[in-house]
Amino acid sequence: MSSEHLTLHTDKYQINMMYAHWFHQTLDQRSVFEAYFRKLPFGNGFAVFSGLERIVSYLRDLRFSEADLAYLATQEENYDPAFLEALRQFRFTGSLWSAQEGSLVFANEPLIRVEGRIFETQLVETALLNFMNYQTLIATKAARIRQVAPDDILMEFGTRRAQEADAAVWGARASYIAGFDATSNMRAGMLFGIPTKGTHAHAWVQDHETEEEAFRRFAEALPDHVTLLVDTYDTLRSGVPNAIRIAKQLETKGKRMKAIRLDSGDLAYLSKTARTMLDEAGLDYVQIVASNDLDESIILHLKAQGARIDSWGVGTQLITAADQPSLGGVYKLVARERDGKLEPVIKISGNPEKVSTPGRKEVFRIVNKETGKAEADYITLAGERDIEEQRPLKLFDPVHPYMSKNISNYEAIPLLRQIYADGKLLDPLPALSDIREHHKRQLALYWPEYLRKLNPEIYPVVLSPAAWKLKMDLIEKYRE
Numbered sequence: 484m485s486s487e488h489l490t491l492h493t494d495k496y497q498i499n500m501m502y503a504h505w506f507h508q509t510l511d512q513r514s515v516f517e518a519y520f521r522k523l524p525f526g527n528g529f530a531v532f533s534g535l536e537r538i539v540s541y542l543r544d545l546r547f548s549e550a551d552l553a554y555l556a557t558q559e560e561n562y563d564p565a566f567l568e569a570l571r572q573f574r575f576t577g578s579l580w581s582a583q584e585g586s587l588v589f590a591n592e593p594l595i596r597v598e599g600r601i602f603e604t605q606l607v608e609t610a611l612l613n614f615m616n617y618q619t620l621i622a623t624k625a626a627r628i629r630q631v632a633p634d635d636i637l638m639e640f641g642t643r644r645a646q647e648a649d650a651a652v653w654g655a656r657a658s659y660i661a662g663f664d665a666t667s668n669m670r671a672g673m674l675f676g677i678p679t680k681g682t683h684a685h686a687w688v689q690d691h692e693t694e695e696e697a698f699r700r701f702a703e704a705l706p707d708h709v710t711l712l713v714d715t716y717d718t719l720r721s722g723v724p725n726a727i728r729i730a731k732q733l734e735t736k737g738k739r740m741k742a743i744r745l746d747s748g749d750l751a752y753l754s755k756t757a758r759t760m761l762d763e764a765g766l767d768y769v770q771i772v773a774s775n776d777l778d779e780s781i782i783l784h785l786k787a788q789g790a791r792i793d794s795w796g797v798g799t800q801l802i803t804a805a806d807q808p809s810l811g812g813v814y815k816l817v818a819r820e821r822d823g824k825l826e827p828v829i830k831i832s833g834n835p836e837k838v839s840t841p842g843r844k845e846v847f848r849i850v851n852k853e854t855g856k857a858e859a860d861y862i863t864l865a866g867e868r869d870i871e872e873q874r875p876l877k878l879f880d881p882v883h884p885y886m887s888k889n890i891s892n893y894e895a896i897p898l899l900r901q902i903y904a905d906g907k908l909l910d911p912l913p914a915l916s917d918i919r920e921h922h923k924r925q926l927a928l929y930w931p932e933y934l935r936k937l938n939p940e941i942y943p944v945v946l947s948p949a950a951w952k953l954k955m956d957l958i959e960k961y962r963e
């Protein structure tokens with residue numbers, strides 16, 4: 484991804500807090516923030532983590548340009564010129580831990596941890612959440628669509644309906660991570676190496692005297708990539724018969740038509756009838772593509788109706804996550820520096836779900852060695868030794884602590900990996916093809932009960948006894 488200048492892609496309150504830290508000379512205080520979401524989107528049983536690639540390129544390029552500084556000087560008369568000088572020297576010198584893109588992740592577990600000078604960790608909140616929330620949301624939606632069409636070709640067609648250009652390309656990438664095969668967006672193809680696919684629009688047909696002429700001229704121009712849109716006038720009486728004629732003409736030239744595309748009407752009925760017509764014409768190799776405001780629910784219903792569709796073009800519903808257009812990920816301070824030491828902090832709320840979990844934490848995916856399946860995600864305070872020493876674990880539900888389960892024969896896989904150490908990127912991020920493979924392996928770690936689309940079982944995310952006690956102690960302290 485080429486570098487973009489996103490430093491002022493932040494909320495003004497972050498700059499104001501940076502100013503106040505600079506003013507009081509507390510800007511170098513160490514701080515630890517964690518990003519997580521509280522509720523899984525779409526009623527799904529898991530989310531697919533995405534956004535790290537852009538977060539890393541954002542942090543790499545994070546500096547205030549002269550234009551940024553000149554602009555800031557016009558925005559707040561209280562900003563001292565010496566503060567702007569401090570911003571001129573600004574670089575990200577902190578450390579970052581993150582889940583891997585493609586990993587299955589769950590509510591109320593840290594997905595990203597940022598440590599460093601409060602001057603830096605505060606600034607990056609807005610952009611980090613922006614990238615993580617949107618991309619994770621779209622990857623999760625794409626995973627739901629992949630689940631209902633496990634063996635079909637899935638194409639992301641959403642750019643024209645996306646919330647602007649960034650959403651289109653990063654959404655295309657997120658969809659590809661979670662199992663889509665291709666995108667129609669050429670820029671996403673170029674930037675990320677995602678395979679691109681495309682058919683033609685109604686305009687091509689409308690722009691010719693007859694549908695047959697339009698099909699013929701398209702096939703002449705692109706004989707190896709002929710997918711014909713058959714619904715401009717009358718799918719069964721005109722579109723499919725014309726497409727069959729063109730396919731026969733292509734055969735005389737030793738070419739095979741790839742597919743027809745249905746984009747309106749009853750897609751189950753039309754696809755079954757078109758399939759019969761194509762087969763009777765000896766064209767069983769010609770596939771059927773469908774599009775038209777599809778989502779995982781319509782695709783599932785179409786399959787239940789016996790639709791004969793090989794390939795799905797999915798646009799609006801995917802790229803805008805139309806049934807839940809935002810993931811509510813948050814970025815919370817969990818530890819601050821006092822007297823040279825890090826101390827845990829909590830955010831109390833009248834709503835128990837919103838009380839933050841204090842302290843610098845680690846997350847381990849506990850995989851049962853006998854079954855090879857994930858049992859729970861286990862959140863510890865950093866430095867706890869139970870996991871390292873492979874002690875038996877008691878997995879208890881923090882909301883219902885009397886419900887617990889013991890496990891001794893397990894592998895504990897850290898969810899968070901260190902990406903930045905003191906401002907340095909440690910290893911290159913994985914290639915997109917590896918991220919896709921990682922995502923598939925992650926799915927294989929779970930029993931289908933956690934993965935099903937409707938009313939999935941709730942996968943346990945549990946706190947270690949020490950993390951739980953710290954939370955209770957701090958709640959008690961603030962109550963006093």
Ligand SMILES: Nc1ncnc2c1ncn2[C@@H]1O[C@H](COP(=O)(O)OP(=O)(O)OP(=O)(O)O)[C@@H](O)[C@H]1O
Nearest residue numbers: 746747748749750751752775776777781784785788
């Ligand atoms: N057999 C089916 N079962 C369930 N939903 C379907 C079926 N066929 C199509 N749909 C979906 O129904 C929605 C509306 O399709 P509908 O046929 O009403 O309008 P349309 O054909 O798109 O009309 P237009 O000509 O304006 O495009 C779309 O989301 C489409 O994917």
Ligand SMILES: O=P(O)(O)OC[C@H]1O[C@H](OP(=O)(O)OP(=O)(O)O)[C@H](O)[C@@H]1O
Nearest residue numbers: 640684685746774775776777797798799
């Ligand atoms: O329905 P979506 O899931 O959003 O998928 C993308 C839609 O975009 C196109 O329609 P559009 O009417 O924009 O142009 P067209 O003339 O090519 O049909 C295409 O035909 C799909 O129906």
Ligand SMILES: O=C(O)c1cccnc1
Nearest residue numbers: 640667680681682683796
């Ligand atoms: O290639 C297509 O058929 C296509 C691409 C984008 C949107 N709608 C359709």
